[in-house]
Amino acid sequence: MSSRGSSAWLLQRVTGALLFITLGTHFYLYHYFMGPGMWGFDSIGFGATDLATLKAMMESNPEMAKYYKLAHLFAAPLWKVFDVTFISLGTYHGFYGIKAIIDDWVTHDGWRSVANWVVYICGVVLWVMGIVAVISFNPELF
Amino acid sequence: MEVTVEIYRYDPDTEESRFDTFVKEVDPKDRVLDVMMAIKDEDDGTIAFRKSCAHGVCGSDAMEINGLNRLACQVLVQDLKSKRIRIEPIRGMKVLRDLIVDMDSFFAGLEKVKPYLIPAEPAPATERLQSIGDRAIFDDTTKCIMCGSCTTSCPSFRWFNQDFVGPAAFVKAHRFIFDSRDGGNEPRLEILDDKDGLWRCHSIFNCTDACPREIHITKAIGDLKRYTVVHR
Amino acid sequence: MYKIKEGMLAWILHKITGIAIVAFLIFHIWSMSKMSKGPEAFNAVIETYKTPLFRAGEVLLLGGVLFHALNGMRLILGEFTAWAMKQHKLLVYLTYILAGALFLVGAWFMWRAEG
Numbered sequence A: 001m002s003s004r005g006s007s008a009w010l011l012q013r014v015t016g017a018l019l020f021i022t023l024g025t026h027f028y029l030y031h032y033f034m035g036p037g038m039w040g041f042d043s044i045g046f047g048a049t050d051l052a053t054l055k056a057m058m059e060s061n062p063e064m065a066k067y068y069k070l071a072h073l074f075a076a077p078l079w080k081v082f083d084v085t086f087i088s089l090g091t092y093h094g095f096y097g098i099k100a101i102i103d104d105w106v107t108h109d110g111w112r113s114v115a116n117w118v119v120y121i122c123g124v125v126l127w128v129m130g131i132v133a134v135i136s137f138n139p140e141l142f
Numbered sequence B: 001m002e003v004t005v006e007i008y009r010y011d012p013d014t015e016e017s018r019f020d021t022f023v024k025e026v027d028p029k030d031r032v033l034d035v036m037m038a039i040k041d042e043d044d045g046t047i048a049f050r051k052s053c054a055h056g057v058c059g060s061d062a063m064e065i066n067g068l069n070r071l072a073c074q075v076l077v078q079d080l081k082s083k084r085i086r087i088e089p090i091r092g093m094k095v096l097r098d099l100i101v102d103m104d105s106f107f108a109g110l111e112k113v114k115p116y117l118i119p120a121e122p123a124p125a126t127e128r129l130q131s132i133g134d135r136a137i138f139d140d141t142t143k144c145i146m147c148g149s150c151t152t153s154c155p156s157f158r159w160f161n162q163d164f165v166g167p168a169a170f171v172k173a174h175r176f177i178f179d180s181r182d183g184g185n186e187p188r189l190e191i192l193d194d195k196d197g198l199w200r201c202h203s204i205f206n207c208t209d210a211c212p213r214e215i216h217i218t219k220a221i222g223d224l225k226r227y228t229v230v231h232r
Numbered sequence C: 001m002y003k004i005k006e007g008m009l010a011w012i013l014h015k016i017t018g019i020a021i022v023a024f025l026i027f028h029i030w031s032m033s034k035m036s037k038g039p040e041a042f043n044a045v046i047e048t049y050k051t052p053l054f055r056a057g058e059v060l061l062l063g064g065v066l067f068h069a070l071n072g073m074r075l076i077l078g079e080f081t082a083w084a085m086k087q088h089k090l091l092v093y094l095t096y097i098l099a100g101a102l103f104l105v106g107a108w109f110m111w112r113a114e115g
């Protein structure tokens, strides 16, 4: 990362625009498909199993219905890659955004870099937590 | 029509500030500057403010009038659509007295971006030619009269801190960076790409709304951002 | 008080929503790392998502995300095209209208769904 602002400025825009797309997908997957869900709409056939099998599993054990849906998605490499990308974009953009706010507020050079480093470290810790959660989630159901 | 004029007063000796209120009979087509001059002549001769040309050219009478930065000589009483006129100094710079602020740091900021032609090539025998198209690129930013309305309207400057290079200096930089005859961009980009440079602009548009010359400042800053990304 | 014009209000809201989304992101990743530990852990976390307070918060967040996303695209468009710069006031209003409309639709869906 450049200590100057130009590349960071561009990256904030690029990640913002990419988040626009990935966030839309995220909402579709985790709030619509995972929520009310529209059965028969096969665009989520990219999951680990086919929708008919998934539906049968959900009906046989309604308690676990949501878990099965999630497993259906997470067991597929495509959605793991997607989530890793999404988390990376989100943590970078979000925490760089906080850093930009600090640059506006904090004048003193020393405090500015202290605050910036706190934000960077928090961002990296959160990113690692997110990536570990996604990668380590391996429900062996299918 | 009758208007109530509230003028910000600051006494450097006592370091006290207050608003003085005057009720004046004015013509709706009077400029705010006319009203202020009438108050100074008829009511209180001690009010201090800057003005010179009285025709929107010199840029010395920028002030905050009813919550917006503008030139007192350019705004008519009727345009304010209010019977109450509240006049304050432009904010973010040290008030010296009443409506007079210390513009030294503002002009020093402009100087940093080297607001003069640094020729790309040695002087030719005749004049330095420029096509009409090349001239048009920076036409808008040649109109600046350095009044300071833009910079002092910007929250990044007035709310946060005055280290921000600010829109007026960006306008000056634009004027020369996009001049085909100029070759002195390195030191200018150094300032623009600094931590208090272009990247603290968040396209808030206060500057564009405030500029008495109707320069599209936010667009000029956008041009500079893209230029800086490509050229650094 | 300096008058708050179109672009200024949008900027204040962009900041507030940006910070709010980051706060949620922190919570979200934290709870995600809990629920990825197996079916029991997953269901336990999902249970807490069903409380009315949490669901109201989620709906509120949707509004914030919609505004931030659309306003962010407006800012990007402005910084890259002269047209969007010239039309900035219109585009600010359009952002509010679009974000508001999408919010109503989305909020209805979210509230209707059983958590």
Ligand code: HEM
Residues within 6 Å of the ligand: A012, A013, A015, A016, A017, A019, A020, A021, A023, A090, A091, A093, A094, A095, A096, A097, A098, A100, A101, B201, B202, B203, C014, C015, C017, C018, C019, C021, C022, C025, C068, C069, C070, C071, C072, C073, C075, C076
């Ligand atoms: C969905 C699409 C998104 C777009 C198009 C977008 C766009 C942008 C843009 C262009 C900026 C720079 C604004 C400026 O310079 O003033 C920005 C700032 C910011 N964004 Fe986003 N963003 C999006 C999603 C997110 C998400 C998911 C988060 C949180 C994780 C987030 C958090 C922030 C923060 C904290 C800032 C700094 C606020 C500021 O300085 O005003 N954004 N966003």
Ligand code: SF4
Residues within 6 Å of the ligand: B059, B143, B144, B145, B146, B147, B148, B149, B150, B151, B167, B168, B171, B210, B211, B212, B213, B214, B215, B217
């Ligand atoms: S750009 Fe406009 S508002 Fe800013 S100093 Fe120049 S004339 Fe004044």
Ligand code: FES
Residues within 6 Å of the ligand: B050, B051, B052, B053, B054, B055, B056, B057, B058, B059, B060, B061, B062, B071, B072, B073, B074
């Ligand atoms: S007095 Fe010269 S610009 Fe107003």
